[in-house]
Amino acid sequence: MQHAQEPLVIFDCDGVLVDSEPLSVRVLMDAVAAHGGTLSEAEAYRRFLGRSMATMVSILDEDFGIAADAAFLEGMRRALYQRFEEELQPIEGIANALQQMPWRKCVASSSQPERIRLSLRLTGLQNFFEPHIFSATMVKRGKPEPDLFLHAAAEMNAEPSQCVVVEDSPAGILAAKRAGMRVFAFTGGSHADREEYREEVAALSPDVIFDDMDKLLHLVAESLGVDAP
Structure with a gap:
């Protein structure tokens, strides 16, 4: 059993480990259009980035009049996986950062477990985390x-105060802050060049905002008050 005071780095997946957000948003926009709705790229990012499948289904139903039933979701899943x-x-530099990271780590993502593992497998990152992969x-x-x-944190026997969360979405940053954890906002994904997004992230006052995974180890070490590897 790992000691609860040992640091734990918790990674979101989409937009932090894999550069998936533009692909996901395009598939969602296409699915909404196919059902007679209109969803702009900016609105898609603002309303859906970092949210769970259940939240997405609820928003589509309540605000777009689209019943995201099993057939709708299966069609989206097939298109996205393709x-x-x-x-x-x-994400550029993430494999090297994970390779050198001396602290315990896990994934905590809003995506379905199957999608998380597919993303990590396709990008060669799965072995850095298995079996410590957690889904909404x-x-x-x-x-x-x-x-x-x-x-x-509970599954990894880690105290929230000893956790560092690496997130890219406003929803994830809020979740980490509410959990009493340090949160590092990563703004280096290809979806992160929008001024509105960067302003929203900054307004949430994460502990660190960074856009280069080559800096991650130093930033975590500095936050934990330990020497960088």
Whole structure:
């Protein structure tokens, strides 16, 4: 059993480990359009970034009049996985950072477990985390509530005060803060060049905002008050 005072670095997946957000948003926009709705790229990022499947289904139903039933979701899943197979890339520098990281680590993502593992497998990152992969499907409330991060910490026998969360979405940043954890906002994904997004992230006052994974180890070490590897 790991000691609860040992540091734990908790990674979101989409937009932090893999550069998937533009692919996901395009698939969602296409699905909404196919059902007679209109969803701009800016609105898609603002309303859906970092949210769970359950939240997405609720928003589509209540605000777009789209019943995201099993057939709708299966069509989106097939389209997304095809794009992943063809185009998905890891975030630049993340593999090297994970290779050198001396602290315990896990994934806590709003995505379905199957999608998380597919993303990590396609980008060569899965072995850095297995079996410590946690999904919003494992808790009652998804981000921006703290449930998922608290669940991951409990499963890893880590105190929230010893956890560093690496997130890219406003919902995830809020969830980490509500969990009583340090949160590092990563703004280096290809979806992060929008001024509105950067302003929203900054307004949430994360502990650190950074856009280069080559700096992650130093930043975590500095936050924990330990020597960098």
